[in-house]
Amino acid sequence: MAEGLKLDQKHGKGRVRVSRVWRRIAGAGGGDVIVEWNVSVSLYSNCHPAYTAGDNSAIVATDTMKNTVYAKAKECSEVVSMESFAVLLARHFSAFYPEVTAATVNIVEKPWERVVVDGQPHSHGVCLNNPLLLIFGSAMVSKLPRFKLGSEKHMTEVTVSKFGALSITSGVLGLALLKTTKSGFEGFVRDRYTLLPETRERMVATEVTASWRFPFEHVSDIPAKPFCFTERYEGVKKVLVDTFFGPPDVGVYSPSVQNTLFLMAKAVLNRFLDIASIELRMPNLHFLPVNLSSKENPDMVKFAGDVYMPTDEPHGTIEATLSRTMSKM
Numbered sequence: 001m002a003e004g005l006k007l008d009q010k011h012g013k014g015r016v017r018v019s020r021v022w023r024r025i026a027g028a029g030g031g032d033v034i035v036e037w038n039v040s041v042s043l044y045s046n047c048h049p050a051y052t053a054g055d056n057s058a059i060v061a062t063d064t065m066k067n068t069v070y071a072k073a074k075e076c077s078e079v080v081s082m083e084s085f086a087v088l089l090a091r092h093f094s095a096f097y098p099e100v101t102a103a104t105v106n107i108v109e110k111p112w113e114r115v116v117v118d119g120q121p122h123s124h125g126v127c128l129n130n131p132l133l134l135i136f137g138s139a140m141v142s143k144l145p146r147f148k149l150g151s152e153k154h155m156t157e158v159t160v161s162k163f164g165a166l167s168i169t170s171g172v173l174g175l176a177l178l179k180t181t182k183s184g185f186e187g188f189v190r191d192r193y194t195l196l197p198e199t200r201e202r203m204v205a206t207e208v209t210a211s212w213r214f215p216f217e218h219v220s221d222i223p224a225k226p227f228c229f230t231e232r233y234e235g236v237k238k239v240l241v242d243t244f245f246g247p248p249d250v251g252v253y254s255p256s257v258q259n260t261l262f263l264m265a266k267a268v269l270n271r272f273l274d275i276a277s278i279e280l281r282m283p284n285l286h287f288l289p290v291n292l293s294s295k296e297n298p299d300m301v302k303f304a305g306d307v308y309m310p311t312d313e314p315h316g317t318i319e320a321t322l323s324r325t326m327s328k329m
């Protein structure tokens with residue numbers, strides 16, 4: 001490497017789309033299982049000569065990485081969670097290639113769900129965002145309490161080093177939540193640039209991105225139970241949503257997105273001891289009160305908590321990570 005320069009690099013294949021079908025006998029909790037995953041792979045290896053001298057001898061071709069995703073999907077003869085598939089892939093890349101020191105695998109799942117026809121789970125039909133859906137896939141998964149909202153997606157990121165050191169997170173992407181009331185924002189800094197009025201009555205809307213880290217530090221620490229990650233995903237989503245909304249009849253007052261975010265994160269850590277930390281990103285998606293008037297028509301639309309203009313930009317960006325320390329919070 002040239003004097004005074006440092007090169008950090010990795011390479012991989014992004015957005016490898018794979019779908020795996022497991023054929024199963026129809027019947028109680030049965031039927032075909034299909035998943036659709038968008039997989040990204042990054043490999044850490046010493047490829048400096050490729051950058052600096054055109055020497056590709058240490059490069060695993062990204063095309064090979066793509067092929068491996070399909071080959072490993074084929075090898076999974078039993079239904080696997082996407083976290084388990086990510087671990088399997090990351091272990092393969094870091095162990096199989098002498099050049100590779102660590103591998104990161106990201107997966108985002110498209111939320112296909114078994115369709116229900118005449119109250120009966122269909123043996124081979126799935127659709128996206130089915131609000132009626134109560135089960136998906138195998139008998140084991142079907143026993144989980146499903147929490148169905150909308151178009152949110154399940155994601156995971158797994159890194160495995162050559163010696164099995166592990167980092168594993170799961171998350172939810174785009175969990176859209178809105179309350180028509182029980183939200184306000186008061187007491188913030190006021191200066192000559194401030195126009196926003198203080199309020200104890202507003203709508204609040206967000207699209208939560210959450211990512212929670214498991215405490216497993218080595219591949220051998222991963223629980224043997226096949227669907228523990230899927231179960232945790234459903235559980236975390238439910239805790240996040242329940243905390244955001246509060247009880248169905250009275251709700252819960254939110255003095256800021258910041259406070260609600262904190263309570264959501266804390267509820268997850270309190271409920272699930274196998275989660276070490278959680279990162280929440282909660283954009284504040286503004287619904288602007290609509291007032292329309294002209295000299296001739298001063299009261300065309302006068303806002304009375306009824307007509308809003310939904311916006312998604314610009315939006316507030318509220319983000320925080322809550323982690324366990326040794327002492328109890």
Ligand SMILES: O=c1[nH]c(=O)c2[nH]c(=O)[nH]c2[nH]1
Pocket residue numbers: 185196255256257258284316
């Ligand atoms: O809950 C809120 N947090 C903010 O930081 C903020 N800033 C703002 O303009 N509105 C809001 N609302």
